Amino acid sequence: MAYKWDTAASNWLEDNNGQFALTGSDGLGRIDWQGPALARVRDVAGLLGASLPGACHCASIYPEGFAYCPACGNPLQQPDAAAPHADWWGAAADPFLPRQLPHGLPVTRLPLGDSLERRPAAPSVGRAELSMAPPPNAHCVFAAATFGFAQQRLLALAPKRGVLQYFDPAAQQWHVLVAEEPASGLDFSASGYAWLPALHPSRGEVAIVPTAHGLRRLFFNPIAETWRTEMLFDATLASAPGALRRHIGVLFVGRDGVTRLWSVEADFTQARDYPCAGAPASGWTAPFSYDGHLYWLHRDGQLIWQPGQAPQYLPWPAPWQPRLELGGPTQSRDGRLWQLGHDGQAYTFLELGTVTPEQEALDGARLGFASLLFRRGHAVVDEPWSDARVDDPHEDDSLVLPLLRALNDHRSQPSGLVLRLHQYTGRAEDALATRVIARTTVEWIGRRNVILDDIARLARPQECTALVYDGALWLHHPDWNRIRGWRLEDAS
Known part of the structure; x- marks a missing residue:
């Protein structure tokens, strides 16, 4: 019986x-x-x-x-x-940052330095003590959370292919989940990818995600190895969605071919849409919010939206062009936002969010975002356009690419995870495009600088993805056969 x-x-x-x-x-x-x-x-x-x-x-x-x-x-x-681990929705999706910082850039509130800085300081070279198999579809974004279950789990979504992948920690194996409805799709390649996490999820609820056919709420069933979606906004999306307090905004292409902005309250009431005359229909960066506004950046201009008002599309002043591949916006000491670009003669920083922006001339490119900036191998510690602080003249022959900034209440200067490209004196754009770098070190810059690992023959370093999962910091690159990891003691 x-x-x-x-x-x-x-x-x-x-x-x-x-x-x-x-x-x-x-x-x-x-x-x-x-x-x-x-x-x-x-x-x-x-x-x-x-x-x-x-x-x-x-x-x-x-x-x-x-x-x-x-x-x-x-x-x-x-x-x-065991004590629960902190959720991770990607370096640019930490919803609990203080408001004086831009939200949507690779900045985390997790106290990573409290653990990483206990390791032997540079010039001692460390090694990753953990490894994990990469997902089968390696060009992906990661999320680590409980999703309403009893324990934290790791998901990897490959936006261009629309594939959702689930990591089984007991078997140390990835599973490709299948759609409950074959007509559903998760693919999105029109612009930079970003999702809006479910902060108080029902069981299996993941996030609000952009797709080629609209904005959807994503759920997954790890036991049946399936996923499903609920349609929230049926349209051809031009960008990923952004959130500002209780407001959500996303760019879409109307039936007349004009780019528009659709906005809604967080409970999906009071939906409105606005025309964005002249705004491109694709190619936007993932949005970020700052000082009560949402921003989308494009190689042709910027789009700024304040909830309750019509959005504003501002083309870049000719002949200035942004260098979005070298980093994101950064703050000056007076709180304004600036974007790195080139005016045909030299690199400059351009003020964001204004019809008549100021420009600040530079003696060379600054790589980074959110005040974590480097000129070649040296940190820039004052204004974004200030001279770099030269602690070691030998680092003139290296190039530092920031990956992740971590808030640190015990240090006046920004801390974070960076890649140092050794013996490279060429243009930064070339290093991120076609060059294979003979030696690269993974470093933590903080009160104590720590070399976490040494990498040989790295190509496309900007494709490295940092994530925090299961009490460890991980670094993934689509070309690697293993994801490298370093244990954290207090990442909560």
Whole structure:
């Protein structure tokens, strides 16, 4: 005789042999227990908070809350009660930054330096002590969160191919999830990618994501290895969405071919749209917010929107052209935002967000964003256009590319993760495009500078992606066979 067991969030069936099968769970619908989940019981147990056998082998898994095997009385393995890890939605998607900083740039509030700076300082060269297989579709964005489950899990979404991938930590293996409805799609390549995370998710809820056919809410079922979406805004999107307090905005192409901005409250009420005359229909960077405005940048101009008002598209003043590949906006000491570019004669910083922008001349390119700036191998520690601080003249022959800034209340200057391209004296644009760099070091710049790893023959260094998952800092590049990792003690 079979028995049914109902827990707070799941439904189980016990057969005549004492084996338990999951038949349903909140937010996941009906479960095919004879499918892939049967081979992933340790992963499923961690997701649901279910129990696993201890000394006995009476069953492979037990419902949530079971402390002893009902057949033999032996104690069961309980779910991991370790402290929860901080969520990670990409370096540019930390919603808890202070408002005086731009939101949407590669800046995190996680105290990474508190752990990384305990390692031996430069010139000692460290090595990554962790590694993880890269996702099958390696050109992707990452998210690490609980998604409403009992334990944190890692997702990788490949926007150009529309593929969602799930990492099974017990088997150390990636799974490509399939759409519940074949007509659904997650592909988006019109502009730079960004998603809006679900901060208080229902079980399986991931984020609001842009797709080629509109703005959707994404859900996944890690047990059935499937995903589904709910349509929020059906249109041809021109950009990724951005959020500012309780407002969401996204650019789309109207039926008349004109680029427009669609805005809505966070609860998806009070939808409005505005024309954006002259604005391009693709090619935008991922948006960022600052000082009550949302910004989208393009090689032809900038689009600025303040909730409640019409957006403003401002072409760049000729002959100035932005160098978006070298970094994002940065702040001056008076709080204004600036973007690096070239006026045909020299590099300059151009003021953002104004019809009559000022320009500041430079003696060379500055790589970075959000005040984490470098001129060649030297940090720029005052205004963005100030002379670099030369601590070691030998670093004139290197080029530093910032990847991630971390807030540090104990240091007046920005801290962060960077790549140092050694023995490179060419143009920065060439280093990020076609050159293969013979030697690159992964470094943490902070109160103590730490060399985390040494990399040989690195191409396209700007494609390196930093992520924080399972109490470790990871670095991924689409060309690598393994994702490198460094343990963090206090990344919470």
